[in-house]
Amino acid sequence: MKDLPIVEGAVSGTQPEYLFPPYVSSIARSPRLPLLLLPKTLTERTGPVFGHELIRPEDNDLTAQHSGDPLGERIYVHGRVLDEDGRPVRGALIEVWQANAAGRYRHKVDIHDAPLDPNFTGAGRTLTDANGYYCFKTIKPGPYPWGNHHNAWRPAHIHFSLFGAGILSRLVTQMYFPGDPLQPLDPIFNSISDQAARMRLVSSLDMDRAEPDYALAYMFDIVLRGRDDTPFEEGRR
Amino acid sequence: MSLKATRIPAGSQTVGPYFRIGLDYLVDRMAREDATSEGMIQIQGRVLDRDGAPVPDAMLEFWCAGEANGPRDHGIPDGFRRAATDLDGNFTAKIMRPVGNRLEDGRAQAPHAMVLVFARGLMRHLITRVYLEDEAMNDSDPVLLSVPEERRGTLTAKRDGEEAYRWDVVLQGTDETVFFVW
Numbered sequence: 001m002k003d004l005p006i007v008e009g010a011v012s013g014t015q016p017e018y019l020f021p022p023y024v025s026s027i028a029r030s031p032r033l034p035l036l037l038l039p040k041t042l043t044e045r046t047g048p049v050f051g052h053e054l055i056r057p058e059d060n061d062l063t064a065q066h067s068g069d070p071l072g073e074r075i076y077v078h079g080r081v082l083d084e085d086g087r088p089v090r091g092a093l094i095e096v097w098q099a100n101a102a103g104r105y106r107h108k109v110d111i112h113d114a115p116l117d118p119n120f121t122g123a124g125r126t127l128t129d130a131n132g133y134y135c136f137k138t139i140k141p142g143p144y145p146w147g148n149h150h151n152a153w154r155p156a157h158i159h160f161s162l163f164g165a166g167i168l169s170r171l172v173t174q175m176y177f178p179g180d181p182l183q184p185l186d187p188i189f190n191s192i193s194d195q196a197a198r199m200r201l202v203s204s205l206d207m208d209r210a211e212p213d214y215a216l217a218y219m220f221d222i223v224l225r226g227r228d229d230t231p232f233e234e235g236r237r
Numbered sequence: 238m239s240l241k242a243t244r245i246p247a248g249s250q251t252v253g254p255y256f257r258i259g260l261d262y263l264v265d266r267m268a269r270e271d272a273t274s275e276g277m278i279q280i281q282g283r284v285l286d287r288d289g290a291p292v293p294d295a296m297l298e299f300w301c302a303g304e305a306n307g308p309r310d311h312g313i314p315d316g317f318r319r320a321a322t323d324l325d326g327n328f329t330a331k332i333m334r335p336v337g338n339r340l341e342d343g344r345a346q347a348p349h350a351m352v353l354v355f356a357r358g359l360m361r362h363l364i365t366r367v368y369l370e371d372e373a374m375n376d377s378d379p380v381l382l383s384v385p386e387e388r389r390g391t392l393t394a395k396r397d398g399e400e401a402y403r404w405d406v407v408l409q410g411t412d413e414t415v416f417f418v419w
Contacts, residue, residue, distance in 0.1 A: 008418075011245055016248065028358070029356060031413055032413065038366075038380065041380075043349065043351050054263075096259055097259025123259040167300045201250070224246055
């Protein structure tokens with residue numbers, strides 16, 4: 001395989017290591033044997049393209065999925081999805097999930113003693129437009145305790161899952177909020193060792209997008225792996 | 238190199254234990270679509286940790302490259318499927334029967350799917366491949382041949398009935414699945 005283009009690893013410090021002992025769950029679940037090199041074949045150079053049929057109109061408005069309004073601070077979360085050359089990634093599927101304003105997930109394994117909100121599921125999805133732009137309306141999630149160590153609390157965050165151009169652009173990450181004092185204490189946040197890379201997971205308050213007397217807004221631009229030379233700009237993307 | 242001056246891809250973070258809230262819808266919809274689909278195979282197996290304990294909060298995504306990459310009427314391409322483990326670490330995936338494709342130097346690859354592995358405890362997803370044991374081209378597949386012989390079996394699903402295979406994913410330990418750099 002020496003003569004073939006190889007799938008390259010990430011720039012040091014910009015991605016978490018699989019074994020990060022402060023995140024206790026990584027200890028028994030991270031590989032220990034060497035990872036092997038993979039050539040960049042058609043399998044690695046292409047990826048799934050999703051259609052608008054997948055998305056329902058209310059899917060990007062997490063406040064409008066039930067008969068009443070969810071409790072909490074109404075916000076917009078918006079931004080652009082870009083590739084490594086700064087070009088917009090069009091038609092990127094974004095899936096989000098989050099806790100409610102009290103820091104509780106609508107999930108059977110979440111046993112945190114905080115109330116569920118009958119008007120909030122906490123799931124959304126959308127496709128980016130021709131400019132790579134996306135927007136969700138939701139409520140600001142609350143921080144919540146977890147079992148990683150004594151008195152461990154997750155900073156407020158929204159989970160993001162993205163499909164860009166090609167399967168190697170696949171990304172699952174978490175968006176954080178500016179000024180949250182729990183971030184420096186959080187092993188998941190700290191698993192990205194490069195500070196500049198880590199801080200790019202923190203959204204910024206966006207008063208231009210905020211709606212007076214209605215909702216604040218946070219901007220979160222996301223750079224996905226991939227460049228212009230990857231051959232997937234076909235079909236309906 | 239200054240990271241601020243370049244466009245470095247965003248850092249990965251774990252899917253955590255609650256990903257089903259946001260990601261299960263696709264599993265459910267595909268299960269309905271695939272109830273009658275032909276030309277598909279079923280892969281069943283378990284996701285296991287270092288101690289052989291089942292991983293009940295893992296998600297697998299299968300990617301079969303080919304001509305069926307674009308969305309069908311329901312918005313989901315045939316070449317992509319998502320599965321999640323149950324409380325015993327079991328998953329069932331119905332995927333398109335994979336086809337081979339050629340490398341740039343003309344050598345042929347045996348039919349295979351790329352598999353992405355997500356779980357609580359994995360800060361970044363893992364990338365592996367699954368091959369089918371009854372494909373004759375496996376013996377000459379350049380990627381399989383690049384894997385130490387004693388570990389090749391971890392990438393090969395065993396025949397388990399008509400159009401059905403078994404394949405386990407072991408995250409760590411003596412039978413650890415081969416994962417790739419990305």
